[in-house]
Amino acid sequence: MQRHQLFIDGKFSDAASGAWFDTYNPFTGKVWSQVAAGGAADVERAVQAAHRAFTTGVWPALTASQRGALLRRLGDLIARDADKLAQIEVRDNGKLIAEMRGQLNYIPQWFYYFGGLADKIQGAVIPLDKKDYFNFTRHEPLGVVAAITPWNSPLLLTAWKIAPALAAGCTVVLKPSEFTSVSSLEFVKLFEEAGFPPGVVNVVTGYGKDVGTPLVEHPLVRKITFTGSDATGRMINQSAAKQFKRVSLELGGKSPNIVFNDANLEDAVNGAVSGIFAATGQTCIAGSRLLLQDDIHDAFLEKLTALASTARMGDPLDAGTQVGPITTRQQYDKVLGYIDIAKQDGAKLIMGGAPATRAECGNGWFIEPTIFSGVSNRMRIAQEEVFGPILSVIRFKDEEEAVAIANDSAYGLGAGVWTADIGRAFRMSSRIQAGTVWVNTYRAVSYMSPFGGYKDSGTGRENGMDAIHEYLQVKSVWINTGAATGNPFTMR
Template sequence: MKRYQLRIDGQKPDPDSRTWFETQNPYTAQAWAEVPKGNAKDVDLAVKAAHRALTAGPWAELTATQRGALLRRLGDLIARDATKLATIEVRDNGKLFAEMQSQLNYIPQWFYYYGGLADKVQGTTIPLDKKGYFAYTRNEPVGVVAAITPWNSPLMLLSWKIAPALAAGCTVVAKPSEFTSASTLELADLFEEAGFPPGVFNVVTGFGPEVGTPLVEHPLVSKISFTGSDATGRRINEAAGRHLKHTAMELGGKSPNVVFEDADLEQAAFGAISGIFAATGQTCIAGSRLLVQESIHDAFVERLLAVARAARMGDPMSPETQVGPVTTPPQYQKVLEYIDIARNEGATAVLGGSKGSRPECGDGWFVEPTIFTNVKNDMRIAQEEVFGPVLSVIRFKDEADALRIANDVRFGLAAAVWTSDIGRAIRMSEQLRAGTVWINTYRAVSFMAPFGGYKDSGLGRENGIDAIREYLQAKCVWINSGAVTGNPFVMR
């Protein structure tokens, strides 16, 4: 098996613990690589290296234009190695190669976009109300950023953080999920090749208590950007608050996918399938609550079943496969437990409802694509994030009822509306409490479009111009251009 090293200050040191842990292939349930088991000493070395690069190294001397050129060069290298990186991600997280190849082909755009944006961040002059003074603002990097990423789309979600952070002039210490660390370590090699100075991008792998906690609490870390569960996000945000650190939290979701009777039902069915069974439901924007208008409920469910029954499970590297395994053993057990919870609550499994036992599933952690009907919105299956291929179908009467049900959940990451009525589409988009609302589509993202949550789905925004502001802080500079000092004991 391949044995990885940490990435600290442009070097590849062994972990302080001198121990490694195995990472497993979700399709075969077999270990394929060894990942360094980092600890607080490794974190301290990485953060101090990032802080040196921020304050005293060559990175601190680069112009914004020079930073942008490095980002664009990194984008070129990712594009060159896209297939290699996609293959590693499939081996590590079990998602479809077609999905991961698409992601890796698209990821360079983040580095091109923020590379171009790096020298477009401008301050302002302020027309003061006080004579004899001149004032202007400048935007400065917030500092060392801790980027903590999940296991479902490791490099995509990491890029959402580090591209704007580096464009802003920050330095980064990344802590990937212990389940999917390999691709982040591979990406780190490209930083050196692109010409980034040592210490700008560092990676410490390991587990939450040994790596995540000391990283969050390190006094030289100024900003924490986290993607993951809302429970973990709360703990991180509380710890950050004790030290007055900046945070950005992209947390869970329980997104409503609302289908009205006037929708294009064929497209809506495909959208519903995409919303929950693509990526095996392991996405924060999963459309796990399908709200269907009563007048079309039964017919639409039949249409949905016809598509879902044909979904092919198996080897995620195969172009024929449509549903891959669940990424981790704990998540696999969690999904199966939620299926039992749904049955006990009175929901009806009209499709799936069990672990994957088809021959093509092999020894992997597969769950059959599952659809529940007779779901009430107050059931746990409709309120709690399952993060797997499990869909809850909920009836609604009219537009007002759909809005009431859609918003009656503590999450607010995404939502979708399927209708041919443009007025209804606009009204729904205005009243849905979600950071992203799709109309007659699902799972569309862009490096240009801001992404983030309402309510318990998080804080801050990633992507678009909004994201770079998350890594900057404004400084106001006052210059006395001729004002006479008056009473020194009175505010100017």
């Protein structure tokens, strides 16, 4: 049985309590590792270490170019160990080895990009309306960042947060999900090898109430970046507001994937399958609401079920597997519960709708790819985030109705539009209330392009040039170049 310790101030150590918790392999349903169960005392040590690293010693003395060089070196090390880290991710969260290898081989780009951006953050000289004054702005790091990541893509989403934070000059305390902590604890070893000073990046594992809450509430934490549920995000936002902390929240989604009658149906069918059954539907951008125009509804549904029924389920470490297990037992039970809710609300089950009992699924937490038709947008299955391989199919007549249905949601993270009409593509991308709109594709992301949500899907942006400004604050500097001080009781 492997054991993984906390990483604080450049050293691995047990939790102050000496406690451990089990982490399970979703494919076997069995414990494969134990992880240190951190608590408030460990959070205190980690935040103090991050604060020291931010205010004294090597890190604040580095130039922006030197920080960038460290980030690029880290990117090289991740590329070197990509396959090893991908294998750990699969054991931890049950996602496919093909996808995890793809993610790990792509993650270095975040560190190359933000490493290059580190010394490109420029202030401005302000052309004032006042004589004899020189005014300019500086962009300065916020300080200690609390980065809280989910269980579905642990290292990819860690890169989205840590790369811009470090490029900005901040330090970090990372709290990974208690369900998928091992890859983060292996990943953090690379920071020391890359040459980052102790305390710049720390990892405290444990449960939300024991680690997440004291981390969010710590007075030395100046910025919180969180990916997870909207319920938890709301609590974090409320807590952060008490101390005026900056927050970035990437929360849930109930993304519409809209297919018009002029779309290339073969491409759109592939896009619908990718949107909901890739990653077993466990993505915040899952296209869980499929909106089909009336006159293609039946033909499209026939093609969709034919393709989805061929999905190969089984061991996520097998390169041929297309649908893996649900990551946690709790989530498995939740998804099955939503299937029952959909049936009770009157949705028509046309595929799946049960635990997968195929021999190749073994004892894992598998659910058959599931499709409901006849769904009303007011049903719970269409309004609430399921986070599993469950697709709701909704009819629409025209553009107006498609927009109305798409926007009739508390969420606004992503959306898909399938059409051959370029005018319609522009109109729909303008009118849909979502942070990302894909046209004739789905689930495309890049380190270069901003990502984030509207409405209950969160606040702030990750990726692209927008992301680094989430970790910076602007200072205005005024220099008197010779003006007399004058009357001290009037504004200059």
